[in-house]
Amino acid sequence: MTMVGQEKYGVEAYSYKYDDGSNLFTVLDAYDDEYGGIVVNPEKLPFDATLFASILCSSITTWRTKGKKGIWLKLPLDKCDFVPVAIKEGFRYHHAESEYVMMTYWIPNEPCMLPANASHQVGVGGFVVNENNEVLVVQEKHCASELVGLWKLPTGFILESEEIFTGAVREVKEETGIDTEFLEVLTFRHAHNVAFEKSDLFFICMLRPVSNEIKIDDLEIQSAKWMALTEFIEQPLIQGDNMFKKIIDVCIARIGERYRGLSVHKVVSKFDNRLSSLYYNVVDDQRPDSSCDSCLL
Incomplete structure (x- = not known):
């Protein structure tokens, strides 16, 4: 078999030709991953779904012959009409982002060894106490009915490629306008089936305030203020919830130097x-x- 690189139909591909001159076909532009699989180049896909169907079929045949295992196929939004083509060939959804859907195909006739989609979301909460023993708290505009009126710690989700400690500082700044400095991770909660059957990791971080003037994000925050720590603790919703109460117990222990975080x-x-x-x-x-x-x- 002879392999010749070529540009054809607007897609970079390889032309495979047997020595007798028969069975000429093309293969999608792709590269090998470190686990014996194939990653298709999303920037060099065909422009036409019919052509894609033909090349995808021949590509799978070639990769199977070469002993490849998993295929990763990233389809951008402008190639959404390729999705049913890939499903017909046996591809399955792996995950989706705002600009693409990732699909996979396991070639060997054995259990699939491709890693599953991310199983967790990661959140942070900022425990910020000033020199007057006041804690920085917020009331959210949008919350569950049972949490209406609760003064709570500023919280939010970690962004892609963001550190836990920088995420905590950012969330506090975005919600309250207060600049802070990360000190420690005090504790974290691990819960399951929280949103879309994903698990949830939530880190409570102790932060030192380096500014005092509050300026709220009025898109998601109803109000924010410095509240006396004793008043914050005595809220019925804090006292009546084992999770909230235990988290605050840990925070208070850290203030009293009876506990050290990470x-x-x-x-x-x-x-x-x-x-x-x-x-x-x-x-x-x-x-x-x-x-x-x-x-x-």
């Missing part, structure tokens, strides 16, 4: 040579400041 440290691992954030507790009195130090595992 500081963040920047660490590089030899396994992937990537800089990561490692959260751990320092047990001696030489406690590092909140800035991230670097080390090597």
Whole structure:
């Protein structure tokens, strides 16, 4: 079999031709992943769904012959008419974002080993206490009926490629206008089947305020203020909920130096040579400041 690179029908592909000159066909532009699979180049897809159907079929045949395993097919919005074509060939949905849908195909006749879609969403809450022993609290414009009137900690979701500690600082700033400095992760909650059958990780972070003037985000926040810690704790909704009460107990213990949370440290691992954030507790009195130090595992 001879392989010749070519540009055809607006798509970069490979032409495979047997030595006798028969069975000429094209294969979608793609590259091998590190697990013996194929990742199709979404920028070099055919323009026409009929042509895509033909090339996709021949591509699967070729990749099967070459012993490939999983196929990752990313279809942008402007290629939405390719979705039913891929489903007809045996592809399945993996996940979707605002600009694309990712589909997969497992070639071997054995259990699929492709990793599943992300199973968790990650949220953060900021516990901010000033020098007057007042806690920064908000009332949300949109909330469950049972939470109407509750003064709560500023909370939100982590953005893509965002650190837990920077996400907590950002959410507090967005909701209240208060600038803060990350100190520790005090505790976190792990819950399941929260939204669209996804699990939820929620991190409570202790932050030090570095400004005092409140300026709320009036799109999602009804009101925000500095509230006396004792008044905050005594709210019926706090006292009547085991989860809320335990979280506040931990926060108060940290203020009283009866508890230590997890500081963040920047660490590089030899396994992937990537800089990561490692959260751990320092047990001696030489406690590092909140800035991230670097080390090597």
